[in-house]
Amino acid sequence: MMTSSGEIASSEVLSSFIVFSKWIRKTDNTVKQDAFMPSSDPKFGIATSVTRREGLSDEEFWRIGRNVTHARRADVQKLLGSADLLAIKVTMAGLGMVQDPVENNPNHACIIQWPANLEAQKAAALKLAAASRFSPVR
Amino acid sequence: MSNLARRFWPTGSATASPTGEFISRMRQKGFNSLQETFSLGMEGKGVLNELLEVGKECSINGWDGDCAQPVHVASISLARRFLKSLPPGSTAPTIGAEPNGLVTLEWYRSPYRVLSISIGTDGLLYYAALLGDGEARGVERLESPTTILGLIEQVA
Numbered sequence: 001m002m003t004s005s006g007e008i009a010s011s012e013v014l015s016s017f018i019v020f021s022k023w024i025r026k027t028d029n030t031v032k033q034d035a036f037m038p039s040s041d042p043k044f045g046i047a048t049s050v051t052r053r054e055g056l057s058d059e060e061f062w063r064i065g066r067n068v069t070h071a072r073r074a075d076v077q078k079l080l081g082s083a084d085l086l087a088i089k090v091t092m093a094g095l096g097m098v099q100d101p102v103e104n105n106p107n108h109a110c111i112i113q114w115p116a117n118l119e120a121q122k123a124a125a126l127k128l129a130a131a132s133r134f135s136p137v138r
Numbered sequence: 139m140s141n142l143a144r145r146f147w148p149t150g151s152a153t154a155s156p157t158g159e160f161i162s163r164m165r166q167k168g169f170n171s172l173q174e175t176f177s178l179g180m181e182g183k184g185v186l187n188e189l190l191e192v193g194k195e196c197s198i199n200g201w202d203g204d205c206a207q208p209v210h211v212a213s214i215s216l217a218r219r220f221l222k223s224l225p226p227g228s229t230a231p232t233i234g235a236e237p238n239g240l241v242t243l244e245w246y247r248s249p250y251r252v253l254s255i256s257i258g259t260d261g262l263l264y265y266a267a268l269l270g271d272g273e274a275r276g277v278e279r280l281e282s283p284t285t286i287l288g289l290i291e292q293v294a
Contacts, residue, residue, distance in 0.1 A: 019203035022192060022234045025246060032234055032244060033254050033266075039205045039237035049204055069203035079203070118238075119275040122254055122266035130249035130268060 008097045008109060010088040013053040015135075017065045018080045024134055031083040031132045033125035038114045043100070046121075047110040052099075053084070056107060062138055067104050081136040089131035093124045140288035142225055169226070180221045183230040189217055189241065196235045207239035212259040217241040220257065220280050229294035231255075240264075245293045253293045255286060267293060 008014075016035055018024060023035040041047040051068075053061060062079075069079050090097050096113035111128075114121050180186055195201060196209040217233075221243070231243035240256040253267040257280075266275040267289050278286055 017203060020195070020201065020235075022195075022232070023202075025232070027246075030249055032242075033252075034234045034236050034242050037236040037238065039207070041205075118256060118258075118264040119266055119277055122256060122264060123273060123275045126252060126254060126266050126268050126273075130252075 008052065008087050008099060009054075010086070010091065012087045013084050014050040014087055014090065014097070014109065014111075015053055015061070015082040015084045016048065016050050016132075017069055017082055018134070019069050019078070021080060023083075024080065029134050031129045031134050033122060033129040035083050036111070036125040036128040036132075037121060038111070041110065044098070044110055044112045046114050047112045048114075050097075050109050050111060051082075051105060052107040052109050054107065058138060064105050064107065065137065079137050081134055083129070083132045084135055085128060085132040089128060092131075093127040095124055095128075140284075140291050142228065142287040142291050179226060180224060180228075180230060185221055185230045185233065186218060188233040189214060189221070192233050192235050192241065196239075201235075202237055204237065206235075206237035209235050209241060210239045210259050213239065213241045213257045216259070216261060216280060217243065217257040220263070220283075229290065245290050247293055251293055253286075253289045265289065269293070 018035060023032050025032060036048055038046040038048045051061070051064060056064070065079050065082065087097060090111055095111050098110050098112055100108050100110045102108045114124065193209055193214045196206070198208055200206055201208070229245060231245050234242040234244060236242055236256060240258065243255045243257070245253045250268045250270055253265065256264040258264055261280050263278050263280055263283055263286060265278070265286055267273060269292060274285070274289060276285060278284070
């Protein structure tokens with residue numbers, strides 16, 4: 001499996017794995033802001049986990065997705081797909097990105113530098129969601 | 139004040155007279171009856187059932203396949219209270235949840251015309267909206283969501 005290195009380029013695609021069905025709108029298969037909201041992170045305070053698509057085949061990407069979501073909670077619903085967006089959209093929303101390779105996902109990265117208050121976090125997450133596209137799992 | 143906000147407070151202006159109080163009680167009773175009807179109320183639109191489903195699905199750690207906290211019971215309870223207080227005939231939101239354990243309500247027309255509210259366990263409603271070229275965000279008390287009611291009208 002090829003892995004990426006160096007800075008996260010603006011043109012890269014970042015993907016957030018989707019397990020919870022209510023994060024995808026049934027009317028038009030778009031992604032809700034809920035899917036991009038950050039959670040507590042021991043390294044970065046609060047962060048949103050994503051996977052860099054750089055250097056990954058589709059097969060490798062989905063294998064990572066299944067392994068990662070199953071490893072965390074074997075009893076949660078199955079992987080539904082991913083919410084994909086260009087890295088430049090993260091910057092345009094006023095947020096930062098950092099590579100954060102982990103044991104079962106060398107392409108793991110985090111969206112960081114979230115504002116402190118919840119309503120500002122929601123505003124940024126709405127912009128990420130609007131710029132993203134849902135890809136069903138293959 | 140938006141039309142929705144005017145309908146949110148059906149009792150109108152306060153009055154201390156016995157007649158005024160009687161009229162206020164009757165208005166509230168009428169409001170509650172309309173809210174409970176199948177066609178006009180949130181219950182009939184299936185929203186309260188959807189809230190229960192989210193509460194169940196998101197009751198465990200990591201329900202999102204990552205580090206999500208279980209949805210707070212207080213957030214579910216306050217969401218229910220807010221939904222039941224919306225004027226009869228209001229457009230129903232869809233229900234969701236965030237990794238921080240808060241219930242979300244969303245009114246959606248398109249990716250750039252959307253309102254999302256997080257139901258805080260502290261009785262506060264945290265909202266953000268994209269309105270085409272504009273946007274809005276803020277915090278309001280559950281008992282007096284004037285701006286939020288205006289945004290629902292703009293988006294829905």
